[in-house]
Amino acid sequence: MGPLRESRRAAIERLFQHGGDIKAATVAYPDAPRPWIDLSTGLNPVAYPVPELPRELWARLPETAALDALRAAAGLFYGVEPECVAAGAGSQAVLQVLPRLFPAPRVSILGPTYGEHERVWKTSGADTETVGDLDAATAPQVVVVNPNNPDGRMFARLRMADTARRLADEGRRLIVDEAFMDFESESVAGDRLAATIVLRSFGKAFGLSGLRLGFAVAPPAIAARIREALGPWPVSGPAIAVGMLALADRNWLDAARRRLERDAAWLDDALTRVGFALVGQTRLFRLARHPGAAKTFERLCAQGVLARPFAWDPNLLRFGIPTVDQRPRLREALMAAR
Structure with missing residues (x-):
């Protein structure tokens, strides 16, 4: 096995260990369009606004x-x-x-x-x-x-x-x-x-x-x-x-909760439209099952969309909640990955 192939294999393995490893995703799928849409972590995609801090x-x-x-x-x-x-x-x-x-x-x-x-x-x-x-x-x-x-x-x-x-x-x-x-x-x-x-x-x-x-x-x-x-x-x-x-800042957290609920409802619809069955959820992620999930994961990665796969069940993918501006590209990627 050549060094490039070996490095790609190791990078793919890292994607099954933890979410958020965009460096590994880039090594594994070097031709994927940028920037990546990272849905692999289950983080709030709209961060709390950090002010300028004293030096x-x-x-x-x-x-x-x-x-x-x-x-x-x-x-x-x-x-x-x-x-x-x-x-x-x-x-x-x-x-x-x-x-x-x-x-x-x-x-x-x-x-x-x-x-x-x-x-x-x-x-x-x-x-x-x-x-x-x-x-x-x-x-x-x-x-x-x-x-x-x-x-x-x-x-x-x-x-x-x-x-x-x-x-x-x-x-x-x-x-x-x-x-x-x-x-x-x-x-x-x-x-x-x-x-x-x-x-x-x-x-x-x-x-x-x-x-x-x-x-x-x-x-x-x-x-x-x-x-x-x-x-x-x-x-x-x-x-x-x-x-x-x-x-x-409870007001910010309450507003984030309401936004996440709306964005999660959109994701639910997008996933079910391409044949995924929703099997678990919080306000920060959705777990979905599909008999072709392993192939879908690869196809999504090739389009610059990173979900979270699981070695213990290749039919599962976890998706973080996308933002409104990510919807068009994500919908197109999901449709193409069917």
Whole structure:
């Protein structure tokens, strides 16, 4: 196999691992028209408007008082006291320290779901089991992504709270990844549940994944351990400043929710018109099934449209929500990819 063919094969493999890898997509499909329409990430495609920031935010280390203010803003947003919040460079940075802080011989993960949960626990030496139902989880640590990525399955807040209390009574721990919860209404972040860690992403709802900001919400003693593990400067000065502005801007978030609902309705129609069956959703993505999904993925990539494929089911594709200006090109690509 020649070097060009090998590099293309490796690039295609990366597209099955995580969304948003436009560099890999360009290597895999070098003749695709630009710019790419990236629907592979499940991010809000219209980002929060970032103001011009003072130069000192880029030049100085973040001060403790600024980080405390960010935690206070996040606490107000999630409905908890600041001492219940730990901030990190994305929820990914937070979930990676959990196996070290709270080691367990076995971990139950409700799946299929975001693959990083299994990876970080296996790397720590834990055995992992993938279960299809909450009641089937038998391990000391239980991980649930709610709403789930990629199918949007969502447990009601009362069900999750009951599960958290049951696990705490049994001396077990619940980790709830609510990365896609900001536009939904079933969060347990504000329920102050014992032995429960709730992970929240900032970048998805606010469309600023490159800012790298996320939070853990947990009982004060657990949150303090996470803060200590993340170190003295877990979040950059610019991320602190933008995060505080955005978390306080409920009007912007409400308007984004309404826009996403309209744009998602358009996507639903466009997908069903070309033979996809919608099998899962949140306000930030749609999961669709088609017997020719693997071929459709390749044809869309050739036209500069990147969806999210899954190695564990080649008949599935996940689509982020397109903007109005992307509709004509996306519709044309979908029709041509049939």
